Amino acid sequence: MGRKLLLEKAHVEGIRSFEVYRREGGYRSVEKALKTMSPEEIVEEVKKSGLRGRGGAGFPAGMKWSFIAKPEGVPRHLVCNADESEPGTFKDRYLMEFIPHLLIEGLIVSSFALGSNATYIYIRGEYAWIPDILEEAIAEAKANGFLGKNILGTGFDCEIYVQRGAGAYICGEETALIESLEGKRGNPRIKPPFPAIKGVWGRPTVVNNVETLASVVPIINEGGEEYAKIGVGKSTGTKLISACGNINKPGVFEIDMTISVEEFIYSDEYCGGIANGKRLKACIPGGSSVPILPANLMLKTAKGETRYMNYESLSDGGFATGSMMGSGGFIVLDEDQCVVRNTYSLARFYRHESCGQCSPCREGTGWMEKLLYRLEKGEGKSSDIDLLWDIQRKIEGNTICPLGDAAAWPVAAAIRHFRDEFEWHVSHAAEAQTRNFGLAHYSDPIHVPA
Amino acid sequence: MSDTTLFKVTIDNISIDVPAGTTILNAARMIGGDVAPPAMCYYSKLEGSGGKCRTCLVEVSKGSEKDPRPMPKLVASCRTTVMDGMEVKNITSPKVVDARAGVVEFLLLNHPLDCPICDQAGECHLQDLSYEHGKEGTRYEFQRRTFKKHDLGKYIQLHMTRCILCYRCVFAADQLTGKREHGILDRGDHSEIATMIEKNLQNDFIGNVIDVCPVGALTDKTFRFKNRVWFLKPMNAHRDCPTCSGKVTLWNRGEEVFRVTARKDQWGEVEDWICNECRFEKKQSSDWTIEGPRLIDRHSVISQGHYAGTVGTHMPTETIEAVLNGRKPKLLMDIHEVSEVNRPKIELSKINGPAHSNNFNPDND
Numbered sequence A: 001m002g003r004k005l006l007l008e009k010a011h012v013e014g015i016r017s018f019e020v021y022r023r024e025g026g027y028r029s030v031e032k033a034l035k036t037m038s039p040e041e042i043v044e045e046v047k048k049s050g051l052r053g054r055g056g057a058g059f060p061a062g063m064k065w066s067f068i069a070k071p072e073g074v075p076r077h078l079v080c081n082a083d084e085s086e087p088g089t090f091k092d093r094y095l096m097e098f099i100p101h102l103l104i105e106g107l108i109v110s111s112f113a114l115g116s117n118a119t120y121i122y123i124r125g126e127y128a129w130i131p132d133i134l135e136e137a138i139a140e141a142k143a144n145g146f147l148g149k150n151i152l153g154t155g156f157d158c159e160i161y162v163q164r165g166a167g168a169y170i171c172g173e174e175t176a177l178i179e180s181l182e183g184k185r186g187n188p189r190i191k192p193p194f195p196a197i198k199g200v201w202g203r204p205t206v207v208n209n210v211e212t213l214a215s216v217v218p219i220i221n222e223g224g225e226e227y228a229k230i231g232v233g234k235s236t237g238t239k240l241i242s243a244c245g246n247i248n249k250p251g252v253f254e255i256d257m258t259i260s261v262e263e264f265i266y267s268d269e270y271c272g273g274i275a276n277g278k279r280l281k282a283c284i285p286g287g288s289s290v291p292i293l294p295a296n297l298m299l300k301t302a303k304g305e306t307r308y309m310n311y312e313s314l315s316d317g318g319f320a321t322g323s324m325m326g327s328g329g330f331i332v333l334d335e336d337q338c339v340v341r342n343t344y345s346l347a348r349f350y351r352h353e354s355c356g357q358c359s360p361c362r363e364g365t366g367w368m369e370k371l372l373y374r375l376e377k378g379e380g381k382s383s384d385i386d387l388l389w390d391i392q393r394k395i396e397g398n399t400i401c402p403l404g405d406a407a408a409w410p411v412a413a414a415i416r417h418f419r420d421e422f423e424w425h426v427s428h429a430a431e432a433q434t435r436n437f438g439l440a441h442y443s444d445p446i447h448v449p450a
Numbered sequence B: 001m002s003d004t005t006l007f008k009v010t011i012d013n014i015s016i017d018v019p020a021g022t023t024i025l026n027a028a029r030m031i032g033g034d035v036a037p038p039a040m041c042y043y044s045k046l047e048g049s050g051g052k053c054r055t056c057l058v059e060v061s062k063g064s065e066k067d068p069r070p071m072p073k074l075v076a077s078c079r080t081t082v083m084d085g086m087e088v089k090n091i092t093s094p095k096v097v098d099a100r101a102g103v104v105e106f107l108l109l110n111h112p113l114d115c116p117i118c119d120q121a122g123e124c125h126l127q128d129l130s131y132e133h134g135k136e137g138t139r140y141e142f143q144r145r146t147f148k149k150h151d152l153g154k155y156i157q158l159h160m161t162r163c164i165l166c167y168r169c170v171f172a173a174d175q176l177t178g179k180r181e182h183g184i185l186d187r188g189d190h191s192e193i194a195t196m197i198e199k200n201l202q203n204d205f206i207g208n209v210i211d212v213c214p215v216g217a218l219t220d221k222t223f224r225f226k227n228r229v230w231f232l233k234p235m236n237a238h239r240d241c242p243t244c245s246g247k248v249t250l251w252n253r254g255e256e257v258f259r260v261t262a263r264k265d266q267w268g269e270v271e272d273w274i275c276n277e278c279r280f281e282k283k284q285s286s287d288w289t290i291e292g293p294r295l296i297d298r299h300s301v302i303s304q305g306h307y308a309g310t311v312g313t314h315m316p317t318e319t320i321e322a323v324l325n326g327r328k329p330k331l332l333m334d335i336h337e338v339s340e341v342n343r344p345k346i347e348l349s350k351i352n353g354p355a356h357s358n359n360f361n362p363d364n365d
Helices: A018-023 A028-036 A039-049 A061-066 A091-098 A100-114 A130-143 A174-181 A210-222 A224-229 A261-266 A295-299 A339-353 A359-376 A382-395 A403-427 A429-434 B024-031 B094-109 B125-133 B168-176 B208-212 B276-281
Strands: A076-082 A116-123 A159-164 A205-209 A239-245 A251-255 A280-284 A329-334 B006-011 B014-019 B057-062 B086-089 B156-158 B182-185 B192-195 B218-220 B233-238 B247-253 B256-262 B289-293
Touching (some): A018 A100, A028 A210, A039 A210, A061 A100, A061 A205, A061 A210, A076 A100, A076 A210, A091 A130, A100 A205, B006 B024, B014 B024, B057 B094, B208 B256
Parallel strands (some): A239 A329
Antiparallel strands (some): A239 A251, B057 B086, B182 B192, B247 B256
16 A cells, blocks of 8 residues: 555545645645745755656656746746646546645645746636635635735735636647636747746746646655655656546556556556456556557566556656556556547547647648548558558657647557557458457456456 | 857758857758748748748757757757757758658648639749649548638638648738737637638738738739739839838739739748738729839749749750650640640730630630
8 A cells, every 4th residue: 555645635524625624734834835944945855856747748846946037026927737638637636626725735835936926727627616616725725824915924925816728638738828828829839938938928937737736745744855765766756647447446546656557457456457357458558648558568568577657667668668657547448449449539639639730730630530530430441550650750749739749649559559450440341340359469468357 | 249149050061150049940041042941831020920830840960069969859940049050951851851741741631722723823832832842642532621711801812721820811910900800710620710700801901911821821802813923924113102111013914913912032021011002902003113023033833934034944955856866746635736725816915804715715706
């Protein structure tokens, strides 16, 4: 049983209210940080903790904070990215819904560290009820002197504003989020300049994921070095994983990144095994954008070592035989799932969510969707598979923002690992309409249902 | 400080010293020729443009003198500034040539290829781009996207199917006019240039969106279907205009002025913005003081051979008969025997208005 840092108190009765949260030890980090630490010390502590961005890229948070420009007389901003739209990822929603004060607490400490007097939470429009929860929490914190003017008598002023998005995946990209926050069309900006130099209204800005900011609370409470002891290697601390798909116990789990993928899928403490006694076929370990892996590569790396649930182990082998930790949206596919259909479904999502700004993504995502639809409907040609490969190659890396890569990777990985299934959809077009390809040599060799 | 610092940048093995803060694309344009990457969305006169079409992607094989690491991805040269000692590969990089061919294919994916009926044909940047950097065919086998038609008023014709979403017209309207009335609606491959809801574009300078449009998405309604640009002769002219500089290019056939555009430089960018009155209302030779013929410094395939003093005038001296040892080239069909369109008995410029197929029919007299 790993340690829980974020969700430990999430199920205490009434934890959403300020009184209960405070009674359970909440807002200690604000007192500690604002009264006894300087902003530089907090940044140093976060650096020591080795906390990596939980939004998907896994960039060290302390490093990101230290990049923020500090020109004289220009306000700085912290923006909390709660635009959690990655298919398969729902960890931030859980955190904000059950224990909103943890996010507010993390935001106050982080705002102090970065010198942000106006902090924004940009939340996706589909989470229609969560802004109310957050605003209530903000109001309570304000009434108790943890927000507003002169917090706890330290002279630090901070306001937190909740801004709702209008339901666009692209607004989870940090520069598109900033554009949208400013009230413009959510098109990603061309970098450089990076938000740390020119962000919201041209001011230095740091954009962090909800979970990253919430993780600042245990880091301050226990110290960066203590936090770094949890986990393994450069994957320090705990990570929220939202598991879904064909498993017995879908949901949000807090793991300490030392457990193996096999344990995570089959242990009753976590996913509880594949539902209905089926066998594992494939898994997308970090949200829809990351490469899909067949069961044998998911449980063991190409070198035959056990694969663990952490940043390094999941990306072991690069994209050829590995994947990514991503945002922690763990999607499990059992033997009844069709990879072609799954890939088509993802391609359709990316076609719909492309902002349309740069040509490879705008045109390429639509083209991939149409080709995959044709393959799925049994009208494809075998040359379509090579064409898909070529299209994804021409999108990847040639776009303004990572959405192009995110659209290309799932298609690339599906063809890389499941090419025989695509070819079967062409050669047995009629049969493919009536039954699924099922398992092949890439099936999970370990767990055969009794 | 920055304007005195010179950075040395090497593009395709040609070195040039440019002021700090210059983009790779502009440095390449200073060198000129084939080194300059194509640009469909970047427009040096429009602030904030560029970075979207991805045709100007280049490979940076050496970041700078201080940090010689190459950049991991291809970069958009129009938005990447040079560093001292930077080495850039444009046409010498197979990666760039391949990626650019991919971008051209993407841009043409949903383009209707209706060049034969498009007023922009002959001066279209997409035609040039696909001729120079594209492949001969497409691998796209699906229906191309279409849009509901939007009326933008009596001057500007919008063909959304031709649009490549370069955002130039949006930037132009933002920066030339007080209040932008059109913009991009929707998202992804169904995003479109439109007004909200069905408005005329009314501003003294809105006609300039026609000139900044790299394709035939925004064309001049007063010139619509009147003539092909390669039949027209461009003349520099000016008039005493109270709103704008009044410096324009007239496109004449005989004495008749078919259309008026702003003057464009060798990169196809407008030199001086002109007002709607000059562009749409002054279609008489008497309105203008003619300065002389305008040399079109364009690399367009269609403009080749039609304007004296441009590229493509170098012809082989040997005749075909000499090369073929006295044999004449064998034609499957002589088009002139079956069609009189290319040898009209009538004078096109004497026809009032656009020519109709009936005009070519000798029985019609």
